[in-house]
Amino acid sequence: MRSKTWSGFQQQPARRFGVDGVMAVFLRGVAEGFRRARQRRDLAALSDHNLRDIGLTRSDVEGEIGKPFWRA
Template structure:
């Protein structure tokens, strides 16, 4: 029976995916932060501008109530 270690070495092919996973994670975090900022901006728009955009205050409240990870 082979000895087990706390940190088994990963095969070489899985190590190549780490930069991709890191890039994907950073893109996801950037998207979430951008969505958060967009919702903050949307909450500050007045009713006149909302009418120009074709939105109602209820639409804005519904959108701003979502969590940052929800599209």
């Protein structure tokens, strides 16, 4: 059930996560971590010329690929 507030925006009802909901949130987080890891590998594979084209240096890339997969 949704109720109107004084500002006209809709309020969302309080969420209650069951085991399935918690597992879904966890799995989405893991999938996002793997996407980040793949993107960092792809970034590391770019040539210096391609990095300059997108406005990055090799040291920028080294700092990014040194992060663990769970860090944004």
